[in-house]
Amino acid sequence: MHQFAWLIPALPLLGFILIGILNKRLPVLISGGIASAMVFLSFVVSVAFFFEVKDPSFVPERIVLFDWITVGDLKIDFSFLIDRLSVIMLLVITGVGTLIHIYSIGYMHHEPDHSRFFSYLNLFVFFMLLLVLGSNYIVMFAGWEGVGLCSYLLIGFWFKNIDYSNAAKKAFIMNRIGDLGFLLGVF
Numbered sequence: 001m002h003q004f005a006w007l008i009p010a011l012p013l014l015g016f017i018l019i020g021i022l023n024k025r026l027p028v029l030i031s032g033g034i035a036s037a038m039v040f041l042s043f044v045v046s047v048a049f050f051f052e053v054k055d056p057s058f059v060p061e062r063i064v065l066f067d068w069i070t071v072g073d074l075k076i077d078f079s080f081l082i083d084r085l086s087v088i089m090l091l092v093i094t095g096v097g098t099l100i101h102i103y104s105i106g107y108m109h110h111e112p113d114h115s116r117f118f119s120y121l122n123l124f125v126f127f128m129l130l131l132v133l134g135s136n137y138i139v140m141f142a143g144w145e146g147v148g149l150c151s152y153l154l155i156g157f158w159f160k161n162i163d164y165s166n167a168a169k170k171a172f173i174m175n176r177i178g179d180l181g182f183l184l185g186v187f
Contacts, residue, residue, distance in 0.1 A: 005063050005080050007045050008090060009129040011038045012097075015122040019115050028114045032105035035118040039101050039125050043094035046087065053087045060084075062135045069138070081135035089132040097125045117157055124150035137186040144182055148175035 015038030019031050026034075052058065060083035068078040080086075101121060108114040127146025134140035152175070156168025 002061050002063050002082055004045060005082055006065055008042045009126050011042045012122040012125040014038060016119050016126060019119040023115045026115050028105060028109045031115040031118045035122045036098060036101035038122060039094055040098045043098050046090040046094050049082060049087045050091060053084050076136060076138050078139060079135040080133040086132055093125065093128050093132060120150055120153045124154060141182060141186060
């Protein structure tokens with residue numbers, strides 16, 4: 001089952017790419033449906049993992065997807081850790097994320113650039129899943145940075161409104177403060 005762990009973050013990433021490519025051509029029900037379906041499919045895979053980890057004989061497993069950084073003796077893998085805590089967080093992120101996506105279909109139905117919103121939302125879920133699944137600090141930091149970027153993009157979605165634009169900048173700056181703490185912890 002663990003060989004399918006890559007599917008959990010890959011599905012929202014695929015939704016981001018599909019909606020991003022087809023951007024202006026998609027009606028709100030299609031772009032919202034694709035985004036919701038991708039997060040829901042991640043939820044289904046997460047539920048399968050939940051039934052696997054609730055077995056008393058379960059042992060946490062580190063899944064290496066590929067070598068990410070190799071410099072001299074330093075080797076950092078792009079890898080995921082599947083344990084009980086990460087699976088619970090996967091259920092929360094994908095379950096609540098699916099509900100948020102479905103709600104957003106109705107909320108965004110009058111917006112002219114709804115596809116951009118749904119692509120950002122799927123990217124946000126992707127980076128949250130990276131943050132939770134990362135088996136080392138570098139993968140977690142990549143997820144953290146991506147969540148910060150998507151927060152900026154989603155808060156500033158209505159960038160023509162100066163208040164929303166300022167709120168996005170404030171979130172971006174506050175996230176940089178969090179980055180400092182995270183980087184100190186990594187070092």
